Amino acid sequence: xxxxxxxxxxxxxxxxxxxxxxxxxxxxxxxxxxxxxxxxxxxxxxxxxxxxxxxxxxxxxxxxxxxxxxxxxxxxxxxxxxxxxxxxxxxxxxxxxxxx
Numbered sequence: 327x328x329x330x331x332x333x334x335x336x337x338x339x340x341x342x343x344x345x346x347x348x349x350x351x352x353x354x355x356x357x358x359x360x361x362x363x364x365x366x367x368x369x370x371x372x373x374x375x376x377x378x379x380x381x382x383x384x385x386x387x388x389x390x391x392x393x394x395x396x397x398x399x400x401x402x403x404x405x406x407x408x409x410x411x412x413x414x415x416x417x418x419x420x421x422x423x424x425x426x
Contacts, residue, residue, distance in 0.1 A: 331368075332368070335364060
């Protein structure tokens with residue numbers, strides 16, 4: 327869409343180029359203002375697109391970090407459980423040895 331607008335603006339400018347000499351200073355100024363506004367609108371749209379891409383990248387990064395944190399937490403809990411099971415088994419073995 328933006329590319330099409332640029333092409334149309336360029337075609338229009340080329341057509342009007344021949345007629346610029348006939349335009350008054352006020353009309354030339356008005357054309358320059360309109361062109362500047364169009365350029366600013368295109369620039370704003372590009373900035374909005376970049377901002378949306380950055381927001382998406384940040385959201386993805388945060389989601390991945392949360393996922394990694396959750397995975398690390400789960401692994402830590404698993405290791406703690408295994409460790410406590412080992413301790414329980416050691417205690418049971420000690421008690422059995424004492425009983426014998």
